[in-house]
Every structure is written in structure tokens, then in C-alpha cells.
Amino acid sequence: MAKIIGIVNQKGGVGKTTTAINLSSALAHFRRKVLLIDLDPQSDATRGLGFDPALQPKTIYDVLVKNYDLNRVIKKTVVKHLELVPSNLKLASIDSAIEEKVVDKLSLLKETLLTLKKDYDYIIIDCPPSLGTLNYNSLVAANSVLIPVQCEYFALEAVSPTLVAISNTQKSSNPHLEIEGFLLTMYDARTRLGIEISQEIRGLFKENTFLTTIPRNISIPEASFRGVPVTIFRPSASGSLAYFSLAREVIDKEESN
Numbered sequence: 001m002a003k004i005i006g007i008v009n010q011k012g013g014v015g016k017t018t019t020a021i022n023l024s025s026a027l028a029h030f031r032r033k034v035l036l037i038d039l040d041p042q043s044d045a046t047r048g049l050g051f052d053p054a055l056q057p058k059t060i061y062d063v064l065v066k067n068y069d070l071n072r073v074i075k076k077t078v079v080k081h082l083e084l085v086p087s088n089l090k091l092a093s094i095d096s097a098i099e100e101k102v103v104d105k106l107s108l109l110k111e112t113l114l115t116l117k118k119d120y121d122y123i124i125i126d127c128p129p130s131l132g133t134l135n136y137n138s139l140v141a142a143n144s145v146l147i148p149v150q151c152e153y154f155a156l157e158a159v160s161p162t163l164v165a166i167s168n169t170q171k172s173s174n175p176h177l178e179i180e181g182f183l184l185t186m187y188d189a190r191t192r193l194g195i196e197i198s199q200e201i202r203g204l205f206k207e208n209t210f211l212t213t214i215p216r217n218i219s220i221p222e223a224s225f226r227g228v229p230v231t232i233f234r235p236s237a238s239g240s241l242a243y244f245s246l247a248r249e250v251i252d253k254e255e256s257n
């Protein structure tokens with residue numbers, strides 16, 4: 001059975017998609033079979049893996065809204081062992097598009113994952129920066145949540161609505177939902193500010209914080225621009241090494257359970 005990890009933070013631009021793509025690619029590097037689901041209408045994960053969202057005939061939208069077969073929208077990627085469920089802008093209209101007869105619209109993704117024919121080790125879900133239908137679908141479907149936290153002031157305040165959403169979901173429909181960990185992103189070791197903030201965040205989230213910190217690294221946006229994970233584009237870049245190390249932490253945690 002696949003472990004399902006949602007990459008969630010309602011704050012925009014904190015490194016969710018970068019983490020979804022590169023954690024997936026790094027897990028695949030360690031020969032784990034990975035399915036990355038792009039659950040964001042912005043479709044950055046789809047683009048970041050080299051696909052044009054506008055050219056996708058069927059996407060996660062058709063699966064969730066029109067009952068289209070999930071297995072038929074899965075795409076192979078340039079990364080061996082990594083496959084993608086693409087998204088496009090249509091996903092933004094999910095609320096108005098879901099038929100009224102759908103009783104539990106927050107369980108659509110969970111139900112759909114039960115129809116997967118292929119076995120994966122990990123399913124990674126890239127979520128949009130909001131706390132609406134899409135994010136709740138990922139919280140209901142997931143085994144755990146990975147929360148990227150940008151190294152900046154007010155990080156805790158930024159994360160608190162996400163923690164409330166997790167707690168609501170645990171109380172209502174997914175009592176076993178765990179926090180996989182908080183991940184410090186875009187860390188700049190050259191500045192005192194970066195060091196201070198990362199220490200403060202580690203103090204707040206304690207052992208729930210991954211040992212790995214993702215540094216600010218120019219190879220990361222360069223790789224996105226070319227539509228490949230940084231772990232493939234420049235495997236020895238500091239950003240790649242960090243995502244390999246994060247993947248090892250995720251695997252070790254899973255295997256020690």
C-alpha cells in the first residue's frame with residue numbers, strides 16, 4: 001500500500017511545489033515507485049515536470065468531477081519510477097462543477113485513489129495555497145502531511161490555519177492523519193536572519209522538524225524553467241543534495257515504523 005503524503009501550507013510561495021517535485025524525484029532516485037498528483041489549478045507541478053497544462057486532454061479535474069478513470073490520466077515522466085497526474089486551470093472551478101448530488105465532496109480524492117490499478121510506494125499530493133475543497137480532499141485522502149515553512153519571520157502565524165485544518169480533519173474524517181514533518185525551505189546561511197529564524201522555527205516545531213533544511217539555491221528555479229526536477233538537472237547542486245537527504249529521512253521514518 002502506498003504511503004500518501006500531502007504537501008500543504010495555505011501560504012503561497014513557501015516551496016510546496018518545489019518540494020512535491022523534488023521529494024518525488026528523490027524518492028524515485030532511491031527506486032521507490034512514486035505518483036505525484038498535481039492538485040493545484042496553477043499546475044506548477046505539471047509544468048515543472050515538462051508538461052504544458054493547456055495541452056492535457058484529461059486531468060485530475062476530469063477524474064474528480066466527471067468520474068473519468070484515474071489510471072488513464074497518469075503520465076510517465078523523464079524520471080524513472082516517477083509518474084504524474086496532471087492538472088490544469090479547469091480545476092479552479094471544482095466547487096461549481098461538482099454535482100449537487102455528490103454527498104461528500106471532500107472524499108472525492110480518497111475514493112478515486114481506491115481505483116488505482118498500479119502499486120506505488122508513495123503518492124505525493126501538491127496542494128494549492130488555500131484551505132478550500134482541494135486542500136481538504138488531500139487531508140482526507142492522506143496518511144500524513146508535510147508542511148514546508150519558509151525561513152522568515154511570522155512562520156508560526158503563517159502555518160496556524162493549516163494546523164487548524166489538519167486538526168479539523170483528524171476530528172471529522174481522518175483520525176489517523178499524521179504530521180510527516182515541518183520542512184525549512186529557502187534557507188540562507190549567509191545571513192544572520194536566516195540562521196535566527198531557522199533556530200526559532202526548530203524551537204517551535206521541535207522534533208517534528210526535518211533534520212534536512214532546504215537551502216536557497218539558484219539551480220532550483222533554473223530546473224523548473226527547463227521542466228525537470230533539480231535532482232535530474234543538476235544532481236550535485238546544494239538543492240538536489242538537500243532533497244536527496246529529505247527523501248532518505250522520509251524513507252527511514254517509514255521503514256522504522
Ligand SMILES: Nc1ncnc2c1ncn2[C@@H]1O[C@H](COP(=O)(O)OP(=O)(O)OP(=O)(O)O)[C@@H](O)[C@H]1O
Nearest residue numbers: 012013014015016017018129186215216217220221
Ligand atoms: N530552495 C529554493 N531556492 C531558490 N528558489 C526556490 C527554492 N524553493 C522554491 N523556490 C522558488 O520560489 C518560488 C515559489 O516556490 P514554489 O512554487 O515551490 O512555492 P509554492 O508554495 O508551491 O507556491 P504556491 O503557493 O503559489 O503554489 C518558485 O519560483 C521557486 O522556483
Ligand SMILES: [Mg+2]
Nearest residue numbers: 016017040044
Ligand atoms: Mg505550488
